[in-house]
Amino acid sequence: MLGVILLSPLLGAVLNGFVVPKANKMLAHLLGVLAIGLSFGSALLLFQQFLAGGGEPSITYVFEWIQAGKLRVPVEFVVDRLSALLLLVVTGIGMLIHIYAGGYMREEKTTFRFFAYLNLFIFMMLLLILANNLLLMFVGWEGVGLCSYLLIGYWYSEGANADAGMKAFLTNRVGDFAFLIGIFMTYRLFGTLSFSELRAVVSSSASFDAYTLQQLTLITICFFGGACGKSAQLPLSIWLPDAMAGPTPVSALIHAATMVTAGIYMMTRLNFLFYLAPFTMEVVAWVGAGTALFAATIAAVQWDIKRVLAYSTVSQLGYMVLACGVGAFDAGVFHVLTHACFKALLFLGAGSVIVAMHHEQDMRKMGGLWRSLPITHALMLIGVLAIIGFPGLAGFFSKDEILWRAYLYPGSGHYLWAVGAFTALLTSFYMVRLLALTFYGKSRLDHHTGKHLHEISSIMWAPLIILALLSIGVGYLGVPGLLAIPGVKPHILADYLEPIFAVHQQVKETWAFAGAHHEPFWEALLMLVSVVLVFLGSSIALFSYARSSQPNLGPWPAPGARLYHLLSNKYWLDELYARFIYSPLGDIGEFLWRIFDIKIINGLLNGLGYTILGISGFASFKMSGSVHRHAIFMIAGMLALLYFLL
Amino acid sequence: MVPVEHYFVLALILFTIGVVGLVVRRHLIFVLMSIELMLNAVNLVFIAASRALGTLDGQIMVFFVITVAACEAAVGLAMVISLYRRYGTIATDFLRTLRG
């Protein structure tokens, strides 16, 4: 079963990459969907069996991968509550996006390449999820990075796209480096890389001394660095918005629903280590909150429909990281789940708009589309309501859960909540702004596009409907205890995931706050506040951008102009990188090249070459070219050697 | 029973004869035959050692040496033919393209 899940996308990738005739688009699409469909079907069966079996984790040993001295790395796959769930998300959402992609990529020439990459990506993602040790996870981790690079640069003939791919790859590399160092340190500290063994080792030791705790803090910081790269947290967040250069299904699959959550997944897998490092958790929480706010502010001034969504992804990932940081890993996973549904929906909806507009992504040239694209409009509306946390939809439950858990966090919890709540306000503002600019108000289409506007084909909206239903329904997996909805058990997901988490007894005190003192009054109040904030943000956006008169499409008026400038330049983060990292590196490189390479190394090597040339000139004078002479000298040399050795 | 060192001495002599043949003869065919002699000397050592140590590994090695010798002879003789076609001779002192 596991084999089918894993291998069918790989097989699909291989077949699509090497076997399928290049011109046959239908076959490429069919094969891609079939491969992932098979995988999804098996994952469903596996999940059902897994639940029927009581949800006990099971480890499948495949073969010995590395064995060097004490280091032993087998290829082992683990199916537990976490990986089984993520398996469903990745294959399920992946399948819907595959189906959609067939419609989106209709006009492409090399669909086989596209589907080969997509299938390979799914394979790598599954590897990452199922891996039972850090190194195998790292393989999947790098693999998804590679596929992301390939897919961002899918339209590689345009330089900007290739550059965006490179940027994503290099930025991720910084994070991967930290991750790798974390892996090394883990091995040194615990002598094993397997998750199950690590967990056993950690839970079986009674207490840790100060040195180990310090090491653990370092290790978890390193792991978090890796998560920052993959999940686009500050300061490594710069690659994700540029990654929108890829085809929209890719943005939906990789850069919204699955790959970027790898960092959260990794941290959740290693929760037993993170719990032991309260300092790291504090950092994680603040980076998450900071990223959420940072990205949300930038999203508020973007005009490119996909960029808004990209920054909103960064922002939502910030929420998830915040959840991890305050020890609410279950809330983080919950948000991963809901976010995967509604962000995929939003991206695919945006993709539909883009296709309908003949690849126009600037929202300033849209407006009033709801008449021409009623289906897309309805679907996007659901997606937007879900993400801003409209009561009753998925985002409402998951986001409120995170905010409430952040509020409970001792020390800085209230500030974290404030940042999160303000971000929620911003989220509702920019998402409704997106909706308003695109679908409402006066049409700003140019004549030509307006004439050819057409609703998307059924192959594209059918998956969207499923995603829309999920965006509504999935939230009921985590209904807070406060809202007793008849017929729905509260905290289904949290209860389901409970066995995954392990707080070591040494730090039990630190994490005792969660669930210890429930304050229904405060919880209700905060929920109310965030709902009010959502309505506030939405109304501002609707008021500013959905009126029938021409909305303000330039910078904000006088008092906000400078702020607008700052935001639309993304806080000059890219420029900061350029000024303080790229150009010094370039200077050092230049110096090394001009002085060190040319003068010293080249001089040395040339000198060596000339010396050898001189010696060999002398030697060749002695050479007769007779093979026998050579043989004699060789044998004489061997004899001499023999004599010395004996 | 013949002491194992007797075989070693015989192998040494055989190998030396091969070396001398390799060095002295100018004809490529003889050179190749000398190489066969040297390989046989090695085989003899392998078998004697295999007997002395009571393991079969030496005999397996001989098996592989014979395989390699067959390949070497085939390729070497093919080269001899090719050289003969090209230069009209296979005497090594006429083949001096290695000269520095």
Place this chain on the structure above:
Amino acid sequence: METLAIFYTLAALVILCSLMVITLRNAVTSAVFLIADLFLLAALYAQMGADFIAGIQVLVYAGAIVVLFLFVIMLLNYTPGHREEQGEGGHLERAFGAGLLALVAGLSVVLACSSKFSLVLPHAFPFADSGDNTYQLGVALFEKYLWPFELSSLLILLAIVASIFIAKKKPPYEGKRQ
């Protein structure tokens, strides 16, 4: 004592034949002596209980490899007495060869006479005398040495292709050189 006598006879014949191989002018006779040499060595192997290798030695070495040599010698229409096929090398080579031979002969005599050179090794050869040699060898070859065995088949295939390619009528590099 009897086996020792047989060994000495065989050893003397081996040395004699080998010397003939490298000294004779005529390549055909030389090759015939090589065959004799290989047969004698096969007898030595058999004496040591390596039946299978002895058989292989006769079949493959004497039967196939040296016959290949003979084919090539005939193909090249080799006639002794031609100037360039005078067997002797230059003075340096001959001196070196003679010196080496003398050295080894002396060494052998010294070794044979001295009692110091005596390796203390068990002379047991359990499986040889059980008459099971070929079976044992087969088991070892197909279990412990399966991969080398398979690789050697690849090597042979390569050698076949390579020799056909090299010995083709028109060498492929002919055109480029001229």
